[in-house]
Amino acid sequence: MALFTQSFVITLFLGAIAAGIPLLLAGLGEQLSEKAGVMNIGLEGMMLFGAYTGFLAAWASGSPSLGFIAGAGGGVVVASLMALLCVRLGLNQIVTGIALTLAAEGLTALLHFVQFSRTYPRLDGVAPLPIWPLSEIPFVGPVLFNNNAVFYLAIVLVVVFSWIYRQTHLGAALLAAGDKPAALDAAGVDVMRTRAMAVLITGALAGLGGAYMSIAVAGVFVPFMSHGNGFIAIVLAMLARGRPLWVLGGALLFGGSLSLTTALQVAGIDVPTDVIQMLPFAMVMVVLLVAGRKAALPQALGESFVRGAR
Amino acid sequence: MTDEQAIAQPAQQSHGRATRDSSANASLRVLAVSIGPLIAALVVGAILLLAMGFNPVSYYSYVVQRAIFSPSGLEATLTRMGPLLLIAASLIVAFRAGIWNLGGDGQYLLAAVFVAATVPLTMNVLPVWANLLLGLLIGAVVGAIWGILPAILKAWQGINEIITTLMMSFLGVSLANVLVKLAFLDPATTTPQTRTLPVEARLPRLFDTATSSGLLIGLFAVIAVHLIMTRTSFGMRLRLVGANPRAAVHAGLSVPTLTVAVFAISAALAGLSGAVDILGTHGNVRADWNPAYTLTVVPLVFLARLNGFGSIAYVFLFSALTIGGESAARRIGVPSFFSLVIVAILLITLGLAEYLDKRHQERVRR
Numbered sequence: 001m002a003l004f005t006q007s008f009v010i011t012l013f014l015g016a017i018a019a020g021i022p023l024l025l026a027g028l029g030e031q032l033s034e035k036a037g038v039m040n041i042g043l044e045g046m047m048l049f050g051a052y053t054g055f056l057a058a059w060a061s062g063s064p065s066l067g068f069i070a071g072a073g074g075g076v077v078v079a080s081l082m083a084l085l086c087v088r089l090g091l092n093q094i095v096t097g098i099a100l101t102l103a104a105e106g107l108t109a110l111l112h113f114v115q116f117s118r119t120y121p122r123l124d125g126v127a128p129l130p131i132w133p134l135s136e137i138p139f140v141g142p143v144l145f146n147n148n149a150v151f152y153l154a155i156v157l158v159v160v161f162s163w164i165y166r167q168t169h170l171g172a173a174l175l176a177a178g179d180k181p182a183a184l185d186a187a188g189v190d191v192m193r194t195r196a197m198a199v200l201i202t203g204a205l206a207g208l209g210g211a212y213m214s215i216a217v218a219g220v221f222v223p224f225m226s227h228g229n230g231f232i233a234i235v236l237a238m239l240a241r242g243r244p245l246w247v248l249g250g251a252l253l254f255g256g257s258l259s260l261t262t263a264l265q266v267a268g269i270d271v272p273t274d275v276i277q278m279l280p281f282a283m284v285m286v287v288l289l290v291a292g293r294k295a296a297l298p299q300a301l302g303e304s305f306v307r308g309a310r
Numbered sequence: 311m312t313d314e315q316a317i318a319q320p321a322q323q324s325h326g327r328a329t330r331d332s333s334a335n336a337s338l339r340v341l342a343v344s345i346g347p348l349i350a351a352l353v354v355g356a357i358l359l360l361a362m363g364f365n366p367v368s369y370y371s372y373v374v375q376r377a378i379f380s381p382s383g384l385e386a387t388l389t390r391m392g393p394l395l396l397i398a399a400s401l402i403v404a405f406r407a408g409i410w411n412l413g414g415d416g417q418y419l420l421a422a423v424f425v426a427a428t429v430p431l432t433m434n435v436l437p438v439w440a441n442l443l444l445g446l447l448i449g450a451v452v453g454a455i456w457g458i459l460p461a462i463l464k465a466w467q468g469i470n471e472i473i474t475t476l477m478m479s480f481l482g483v484s485l486a487n488v489l490v491k492l493a494f495l496d497p498a499t500t501t502p503q504t505r506t507l508p509v510e511a512r513l514p515r516l517f518d519t520a521t522s523s524g525l526l527i528g529l530f531a532v533i534a535v536h537l538i539m540t541r542t543s544f545g546m547r548l549r550l551v552g553a554n555p556r557a558a559v560h561a562g563l564s565v566p567t568l569t570v571a572v573f574a575i576s577a578a579l580a581g582l583s584g585a586v587d588i589l590g591t592h593g594n595v596r597a598d599w600n601p602a603y604t605l606t607v608v609p610l611v612f613l614a615r616l617n618g619f620g621s622i623a624y625v626f627l628f629s630a631l632t633i634g635g636e637s638a639a640r641r642i643g644v645p646s647f648f649s650l651v652i653v654a655i656l657l658i659t660l661g662l663a664e665y666l667d668k669r670h671q672e673r674v675r676r
Binding site for chain 1: 358362363410459463469470472473474476477478480481484485487488491492605606608609612645647648649650651653654655657658661662665
């Protein structure tokens with residue numbers, strides 16, 4: 001098996017992580033917002049806008065860290081519109097999500113055209129933060145413990161979210177906001193505030209994921225660069241049935257199939273890109289066929305909450 | 311989500327209220343709610359143009375001039391409406407039945423590829439009209455086939471169709487590219503594309519203009535769908551399934567069968583849209599070509615509150631905006647993405663207007 005050389009396997013794993021981290025961040029966000037009862041179809045737009053604002057800030061300031069913060073901020077800007085329209089005003093969540101995605105696509109493409117279409121600036125990438133001495137372990141070290149800060153943050157978030165959902169009042173409130181908002185209201189917790197908060201955090205995570213794509217992975221901003229990742233993240237969140245750890249597993253699996261093209265090219269095998277691009281989507285359909293029946297969703301998902309209405 | 315699926319809440323109550331208002335006041339209100347958001351969206355768009363250093367007045371007037379007041383522009387606008395209207399019809403059927411078929415892009419593109427792969431070959435053995443009919447049929451069937459899997463998963467497994475249709479859509483777009491590049495290549499050219507249907511074998515043009523008769527197919531489909539959904543018992547059953555599936559079961563309806571029927575019709579219409587675009591306008595499919603109509607038409611049918619006639623008006627507006635916008639992109643240098651932004655802003659301003667109107671109504675009632 002000449003295929004499984006060390007360089008092929010390391011390329012595959014590093015690629016899986018690079019492509020998986022944005023999915024993981026956005027998927028964790030979507031999971032949070034779905035738990036609270038908001039179906040966030042605008043995720044794609046939040047990622048794309050975060051990719052743009054993150055790239056812009058990193059390029060203007062020369063600091064990737066500032067870029068990541070700006071990316072999360074960009075996601076929050078789109079999410080605050082979502083929170084206003086869907087949570088506060090009770091407009092249809094799916095249509096609003098599509099509108100925000102379209103707006104982000106059009107707006108970032110316009111801004112990119114005005115600012116960068118002649119120069120196409122590139123970023124240098126992000127310096128890794130090796131965790132010594134773990135980073136010295138052969139094979140595992142370079143893949144897992146020699147990454148950038150966003151990678152570690154994403155992993156920590158998986159643990160934090162699991163803890164919040166299982167152990168805290170906040171977790172219980174989020175679940176209630178999605179399953180039985182009237183009960184949460186009766187318990188004296190503000191449903192709208194709970195949901196709005198969930199949507200804003202989702203925006204920050206999705207924006208950070210987008211910024212990771214433009215700053216850490218691609219090094220450039222290209223219009224429409226989120227390329228369906230937001231939608232894949234929505235699927236991940238649905239399949240994970242409320243478990244953050246499952247989002248992590250799914251994100252790496254998807255990241256792996258996305259990075260298979262590059263890895264195969266490293267191994268000297270030429271497979272058409274389009275065939276490889278079909279892999280993750282085909283995989284979702286297979287998983288849905290096999291396990292879809294169990295994909296439980298919160299009861300009040302997609303419904304706006306009107307206090308006192310029956 | 312209610313039967314009418316208006317962006318905010320349906321307007322029935324507000325119509326009832328309106329008759330009690332003084333009539334001048336009421337008509338003013340209706341005008342404000344329907345025209346106000348459009349003006350607001352254009353104003354926000356103008357501010358964006360200003361911020362980018364373009365003159366909004368000259369941009370808008372150029373777009374209107376190119377897309378509506380020049381003969382060739384108007385013909386292009388009307389021709390573009392054909393496939394867009396078929397997508398609108400596809401969405402209206404599904405949304406009125408409470409089914410979110412968001413996979414139109416895959417259904418459209420795969421249908422387009424199969425049509426483009428077949429009709430240039432069969433034109434040698436079939437008369438022109440039969441060849442065109444065959445193309446339309448292939449488009450509808452391929453579209454419907456691509457909608458089967460989500461339909462089955464939704465009908466018998468209860469799996470959320472938003473996800474499955476979106477996944478099938480991405481899958482379909484990639485598959486279409488693979489087919490164009492690997493299976494259906496035109497051996498006569500070096501550019502990766504299918505064989506081309508010659509102009510004389512395409513859908514006939516209307517009268518003496520360059521407008522394709524695809525427009526008529528689109529108009530017919532939207533109006534038929536509108537009438538079926540609002541005037542027939544079949545449409546009534548579908549709307550019942552959409553409004554309250556549990557009640558529909560109690561009323562003795564076979565919800566799974568109706569769900570599959572809705573998917574089949576909706577996906578077939580999306581496929582037909584691809585066929586009309588190929589048979590009427592493009593004649594072939596180039597590699598990596600994807601106009602991605604569906605997600606832009608979704609806001610349009612919602613702006614029209616899933617009303618067929620309203621959709622025709624909005625599709626015309628959007629068609630003019632994109633045709634004029636493409637021309638302005640070449641001449642003035644404003645990228646064509648700008649029309650996307652306008653549609654998105656319009657949807658948001660309309661939602662806001664409906665909300666403000668509803669709140670105003672409630673205050674009046676108290």
